[in-house]
Amino acid sequence: MLVVALxxxxxxxxxxxxxxNQAADRHSASSRSTIKPLRLSDATWRKRLTPMQxxxxxxxxxxxxxxxxxxxxxxxxxxLCAGCGLHLFSSAAKFRSGTGWPSFTRxxxxxxxxxxxxxxxxxRRVEVRCARCGGHLGHVFTDGPxxxxxxxxxxxxxxxxxxxxxxxxxxxAKR
Ligand code: FE
Numbered sequence: 717m718l719v720v721a722l723x724x725x726x727x728x729x730x731x732x733x734x735x736x737n738q739a740a741d742r743h744s745a746s747s748r749s750t751i752k753p754l755r756l757s758d759a760t761w762r763k764r765l766t767p768m769q770x771x772x773x774x775x776x777x778x779x780x781x782x783x784x785x786x787x788x789x790x791x792x793x794x795x796l797c798a799g800c801g802l803h804l805f806s807s808a809a810k811f812r813s814g815t816g817w818p819s820f821t822r823x824x825x826x827x828x829x830x831x832x833x834x835x836x837x838x839x840r841r842v843e844v845r846c847a848r849c850g851g852h853l854g855h856v857f858t859d860g861p862x863x864x865x866x867x868x869x870x871x872x873x874x875x876x877x878x879x880x881x882x883x884x885x886x887x888x889a890k891r
Contacts, residue, residue, distance in 0.1 A: 750825070750827045751802070751827055751828065751847045751848050752848070753847075753848060753849075753850070754800050754848050754849045755849075755850075756849070758774070761773075761774050761799070764799070765798070765799065766873075768873045769798050769799070769873050769874070772851075772852060772871045772873050772874050773798065773799045773846075773849075773851035773852055773853075773873075773874050774799075774851065774852070775852075776843075776852040777852075778854070778871060779817075779871045779872060779873050780816075781815060781816025781817060782816035783816075783872075784816075784817065784818065784871065784872020784873055785872050785873075786818045786872040786875055786877055787815075787816055787817055787818050787819075787872055789807075789810075789818070789877060790807075790810075791807065791877070791879050791880075792807045792808075792879070792880040793806075793807050793877055793878050793879040793880045793882070793883060794806055794807070794824070794877075794878045794880075794883050795807070795810075795818070795820075795824075795870075795875045795876070795877055795878075796875065796876045796877075796878060797846040797848065797849060797851055797853075797874070797875070797876070798851075798873065798874050798875055798876045799846060799849040799851040799874070800846060800848045800849035800851070801876070802828055802846055802847070802848045802849070803824050803825065803828065804823055804824060804828050804829065804846065804853070804870075804875065805818075805820045805823055805824050805868070805870070805875070806824045807880070809821045809822045809823075809824075811860075811861055813860075813867060813869070815869060817854065817869050817870060817871060817872065818869075818870045818871075818872055818875060819860070819867050819868065819869055819870070820867075820868040820870065821860050821861060821862075821863065821864045821866055821867070821868070822864050822866065822868070823868065827847060828846070828847050828848075829844050829845070829846070829847055829853070829868075830844070830845050830846075830847045830850075831843070831844055831845075831856065832844075832845060834855065841855045841857075842855060842856050842857075843855055844856050844868060844870070846874075851874060852871075852874065853868075853870050853871065853874045853875075854868065854869045854870040854871050854874065855868075855869050856868050856869070857869060
């Protein structure tokens with residue numbers, strides 16, 4: 717009886733871990749297929765970024781609430797990574813959270829963002845980084861509005877805003 721129970725338990729555990737592995741594989745496979753990682757030396761990042769951008773994107777610091785240029789921005793357009801230019805968020809997903817940081821209900825593309833457990837400062841949070849350059853963007857919380865219930869709380873300085881008219885202009889120029 718004990719042997720049967722152990723066999724059943726083992727089967728259940730291997731089934732669960734294999735489905736978890738498959739999910740992880742799917743995620744990394746889709747990320748790999750769409751996003752090519754950008755790896756630069758620390759010296760290069762220091763040259764490319766402003767001191768504030770470096771502190772946030774490469775050191776994981778947080779800008780002061782209500783201090784950034786984009787938390788109250790209501791213009792239509794795209795939010796790109798200030799480190800590498802990857803399209804991270806769109807204005808359609810931006811909402812007024814009152815927190816003092818730009819807040820979004822979803823990324824422009826799930827593969828553009830990577831999530832990491834962050835247990836610093838005695839808190840259990842989920843850090844979000846740019847999937848291409850690994851730059852620290854902010855955190856995602858589960859107290860957001862519908863439809864996702866998520867709140868991507870992002871540092872202004874980690875983002876570059878491109879107004880919609882300029883996006884259209886850039887796309888036309890590529891054709
Ligand atoms: Fe980036």
